[in-house]
Amino acid sequence: MYRIEKDSLGEKQIPANALYGIHAQRAKENFPGNTVFPLEWYKAVGTTKLACYLTYKKFRDAAVKKNGEIPQLDFITNDILDPLISAALEVADGIHYEHFIVPAVQGGAGTSINMNINEIITNSALQKSGHMYGDYVFIDPLEHANIFQSTNDVIPTALTIAVMKLLQSLEENINLLRQRVEKLEKANREKLRPGYTQMMEAVPSSIGLLFSTYNEALSRDWWRVSKCSERIKQVNLGGGAIGTGLSLPRFFIMEVVPELRNLTGLPVAHSENLSDATSNLDRWVEIHATLKAHAVNLEKISSDLRLLSSDVSAIRSISLPERQVGSTIMPGKINPVIPEFIISSSHKIYSNDVLISSLCSQGTLELNAYLPVIGYALIESINLLISGNSSLLLNLFDAIKINESTGYNALIHSPSATTALTPHIGYHKAAEIARLMKEKQLDIFEANSILNYLEDSKLRTILQPGNLLKLGFTLDDLTL
Numbered sequence: 001m002y003r004i005e006k007d008s009l010g011e012k013q014i015p016a017n018a019l020y021g022i023h024a025q026r027a028k029e030n031f032p033g034n035t036v037f038p039l040e041w042y043k044a045v046g047t048t049k050l051a052c053y054l055t056y057k058k059f060r061d062a063a064v065k066k067n068g069e070i071p072q073l074d075f076i077t078n079d080i081l082d083p084l085i086s087a088a089l090e091v092a093d094g095i096h097y098e099h100f101i102v103p104a105v106q107g108g109a110g111t112s113i114n115m116n117i118n119e120i121i122t123n124s125a126l127q128k129s130g131h132m133y134g135d136y137v138f139i140d141p142l143e144h145a146n147i148f149q150s151t152n153d154v155i156p157t158a159l160t161i162a163v164m165k166l167l168q169s170l171e172e173n174i175n176l177l178r179q180r181v182e183k184l185e186k187a188n189r190e191k192l193r194p195g196y197t198q199m200m201e202a203v204p205s206s207i208g209l210l211f212s213t214y215n216e217a218l219s220r221d222w223w224r225v226s227k228c229s230e231r232i233k234q235v236n237l238g239g240g241a242i243g244t245g246l247s248l249p250r251f252f253i254m255e256v257v258p259e260l261r262n263l264t265g266l267p268v269a270h271s272e273n274l275s276d277a278t279s280n281l282d283r284w285v286e287i288h289a290t291l292k293a294h295a296v297n298l299e300k301i302s303s304d305l306r307l308l309s310s311d312v313s314a315i316r317s318i319s320l321p322e323r324q325v326g327s328t329i330m331p332g333k334i335n336p337v338i339p340e341f342i343i344s345s346s347h348k349i350y351s352n353d354v355l356i357s358s359l360c361s362q363g364t365l366e367l368n369a370y371l372p373v374i375g376y377a378l379i380e381s382i383n384l385l386i387s388g389n390s391s392l393l394l395n396l397f398d399a400i401k402i403n404e405s406t407g408y409n410a411l412i413h414s415p416s417a418t419t420a421l422t423p424h425i426g427y428h429k430a431a432e433i434a435r436l437m438k439e440k441q442l443d444i445f446e447a448n449s450i451l452n453y454l455e456d457s458k459l460r461t462i463l464q465p466g467n468l469l470k471l472g473f474t475l476d477d478l479t480l
Helices: 022-030 039-067 078-092 111-128 151-187 207-226 228-232 250-264 274-279 282-308 337-360 371-395 404-412 415-425 427-440 444-451 456-462 465-469 475-479
Strands: 002-007 010-015 192-197 200-206
Touching: 002 022, 010 022, 022 111, 039 078, 039 111, 039 151, 039 250, 039 371, 078 111, 111 151, 151 207, 151 228, 151 250, 151 274, 151 282, 151 371, 192 207, 192 404, 192 415, 200 207, 200 415, 200 465, 207 228, 207 282, 228 282, 282 337, 282 371, 337 371, 415 427, 415 456, 415 475, 427 444, 444 456, 456 465
Parallel strands: none
Antiparallel strands: 002 010, 192 200
């Protein structure tokens, strides 16, 4: 069963029970991809339109109270507006999402997004009013559902709402992971291990010191992400097509953003320059750079843990949780799938960063036509980071194992440990101990007992965690 819908280009058959209409159908045919438009953005468009309808209602009531009926405006009555409000609430809750058929990668600066949701809201409102889907003579997608709106202010404002909500979740997830890493740092502060530079053994370090570097990196990420909403809070809602507010009531322009702020509880604010907010998208480049920096840190952490726990590492001072079978042909093989997931996600985010930067620069004069794919990539990056932080916490750090004895054993067999002896016996004697350790495969205590440069008790004191890990030495340390 089909219904016939018309637009200025002609007619199309639309499934009789579809909430979408001819505009969405044309977009689906013109952009035949399968990239799924983000649910978060869909819901945010519903919330943004709800703010527009509620503000329209206030404008209408205030105008009628002051001036009486104004024939030129032909105010929308409550029998139309109330069903639109109800339908917008449904979209804001994610209802009818299956009727959103426009792919995420598209042309048209977001007009197809706007019209698909206008059609969903309109047809839902028609059903609530006792009319058939497509009976636009009663409620119209443009005259009513799109009242005082432009694609160019509604869709980017909705993106801001969606991103702000996701950033709140990302911030929380980063902090949860950071707290877990901080606990591991404190618990393993004096568990010794060799440090490494350029993949070679370096001076002594500890598991706790390693985790402290991750804790600091995650703390910076948490702080930076917490500031992102401040950088994007100014929206252009009420600016109309290019930010001039042409054909919109000043009352609506001034009141719609406060209404949206009340609905969402988010710190959105009216841009001081609506044309700039419509034309320039550098704010998305800026905050995605923060997301990329976080992805870099997650990759570094994951790469380190993957290496330290691998069979390539003879020491294996860290063991990762075994999460799934690793091979269909090699029995018993377990792979580091969580670090690999993080590394893969990070590189997807890096590619999104290039896409966002290049397409934000492609804005032309008063508008950027590529907002849909920019927003799609941005939301994808945030969701990947939320998933990455969650997986690292639940599937790796919550069950990571520290193999204390292997780290310490590797340290005392490492010639680099002799660096701690140079303030006491000088470089050349320390080098002799290191050379003997290499030649005879001895630990530092055995080599020193042969050369007898230090009393064994003093050597053991020097190699205690508290002495190895403190920042530098004092003259008193030389009398240990």
